[in-house]
Amino acid sequence: xxxxxxxxxxxxxxxxxxxxxxxxxxxxxxxxxxxxxxxxxxxxxxxxxxxxxxxxxxxxxxxxxxxxxxxxxxxxxxxxxxxxxxxxxxxxxxxxxxxxxxxxxxxxxxxxxxxxxxxxxxx
Amino acid sequence: xxxxxxxxxxxxxxxxxxxxxxxxxxxxxxxxxxxxxxxxxxxxxxxxxxxxxxxxxxxxxxxxxxxxxxxxxxxxxxxxxxxxxxxxxxxxxxxxxxxxxxxxxxxxxxxxxxxxxxxxxxxxxxxxxxxxxxxxxxxxxxxxxxxxxxxxxxxxxxxxxxxxxxxxxxxxxxxxxxxxxxxxxxxxxxxxxxxxxxxxxxxxxxxxxxxxxxxxxxxxxxxxxxxxxxxxxxxxxxxxxxxxxxxxxxxxxxxxxxxxxxxxxxxxxxxxxxxxxxxxxxxxxxxxxxxxx
Numbered sequence: 001x002x003x004x005x006x007x008x009x010x011x012x013x014x015x016x017x018x019x020x021x022x023x024x025x026x027x028x029x030x031x032x033x034x035x036x037x038x039x040x041x042x043x044x045x046x047x048x049x050x051x052x053x054x055x056x057x058x059x060x061x062x063x064x065x066x067x068x069x070x071x072x073x074x075x076x077x078x079x080x081x082x083x084x085x086x087x088x089x090x091x092x093x094x095x096x097x098x099x100x101x102x103x104x105x106x107x108x109x110x111x112x113x114x115x116x117x118x119x120x121x122x123x
Numbered sequence: 124x125x126x127x128x129x130x131x132x133x134x135x136x137x138x139x140x141x142x143x144x145x146x147x148x149x150x151x152x153x154x155x156x157x158x159x160x161x162x163x164x165x166x167x168x169x170x171x172x173x174x175x176x177x178x179x180x181x182x183x184x185x186x187x188x189x190x191x192x193x194x195x196x197x198x199x200x201x202x203x204x205x206x207x208x209x210x211x212x213x214x215x216x217x218x219x220x221x222x223x224x225x226x227x228x229x230x231x232x233x234x235x236x237x238x239x240x241x242x243x244x245x246x247x248x249x250x251x252x253x254x255x256x257x258x259x260x261x262x263x264x265x266x267x268x269x270x271x272x273x274x275x276x277x278x279x280x281x282x283x284x285x286x287x288x289x290x291x292x293x294x295x296x297x298x299x300x301x302x303x304x305x306x307x308x309x310x311x312x313x314x315x316x317x318x319x320x321x322x323x324x325x326x327x328x329x330x331x332x333x334x335x336x337x338x339x340x341x342x343x344x345x346x347x348x349x350x351x352x353x354x355x356x357x358x359x360x361x362x363x364x365x366x367x368x369x370x371x372x373x374x375x376x377x378x379x380x381x382x383x384x385x386x387x388x389x390x391x392x393x394x395x396x397x398x399x400x401x402x403x404x405x406x407x408x409x410x411x412x413x414x415x416x
Contacts, residue, residue, distance in 0.1 A: 105371055
C-alpha cells in the first residue's frame, strides 16, 4: 500500500509541474508578443523623428534663402550686427584725472561740460 | 587726483571762482595784452613793436621801396601781487560756512583793483598829452563822438577803442542815453549798463581816480596801454605739500595762480591768489584824457 501511495503522490506532483510549465510558457509567449509590439512602436517613432529633423533643416534652409533674397532686393548685403553696449560712465576721480591731463586753455571748457559730476560745492 | 583739504580740491575752487575773475578783469579787453600761461615764456620783460603809419605811393613808374620804422615798447614783468588769507582750526570749527572759500571773490576784486590802479596811474599828461575838458553833466554821447573824431585824426584804428570812466562820468553817459536814446524799458536800463557808443566799449571802474590832474575818463585805442602777464613758476611747491592750481581767465587768457597749504604748527589753512604782470604806456597819441577842469 505504501508503494501505491507514493506513486500517486508522484503523479500528482508531475501534473502540478506540467501545469506550472504550461503557465510559464504562456507568460513567456505573452512577453515575447509584447516585446515585438514595442519594437514596432520604437521603429515607428524613430522614423517619425527622422522625418521631423529633415523638415526642420528644410525650413531653416528655405528661411535663410528667403532672407537673403529680401535683403538683396533692398540693396543691403546681410551682415552680422554687433550688439552695442553703452560706454561706462566715468567716475569723478577719472574725470579729475582727465582734467589734469589737459592743458590750461582746455580745462575751463572741460570743467563746464562735466561740472555736475565734478563739483561738490553748494550752488 | 590732487590732495583734498577741507573736503574740496583746489582745482574745483579755482574753476568755481573763474566767473568772479572774468567779471573783475573784463575791462582788460580795452588794453593790448600779452599773456602767457607757459612757463617756457620766461624773461623779465615783453617787447612790443608798433609799425609807423606809411603813405601810399605811386607804383606806375616802378616799385621803389619805402623805408619803414617801428616803435618798440617794453613791458617789464615787475609786479607780483596777490592776496593771502587763511583761518586757523578754531576759527573754521566755529564757523557754519567755508570761511576760506568766502574770501575768494574779495581776493579777486582786490587783485583786479590793483591791476587797474596800475594801468590808470599811467594815464597822465606826461604820457598822454591830448585832453578834453568836459564836466560830468556835459559828458554825453556827443562828447564821445568828438573823442572818436580826435582819435581818428591821431591815426588810431577805428576798431579796438574803449572809454574807461569813473562811476560819475559813467552815470552821465547812462543818463543821457536813457533819457534821449532808449525808448521803453530795455535790458540796458534794467542793468544800468552802457552799450557800445560810436565804436567805443565803455567800462566803469572805481579805480579811475583823478591822478592829481582832474582826470575823469580816458578814451583810447587798445595800443595806448599795454599789459603783459606770465604764469608763476611753482616748481617744488608740491614737494613741500603746497597745492598749486593755475588757471586762465576765459576770453583774456590771463594766467592766475591759486595756492593752498596747511601750517601744522599754527593750525592754519592758507589760501593765496597771485598774478605776475607788468603795465606800460603804448602809443601816447592813441589816448585822450577827459578832465573836469
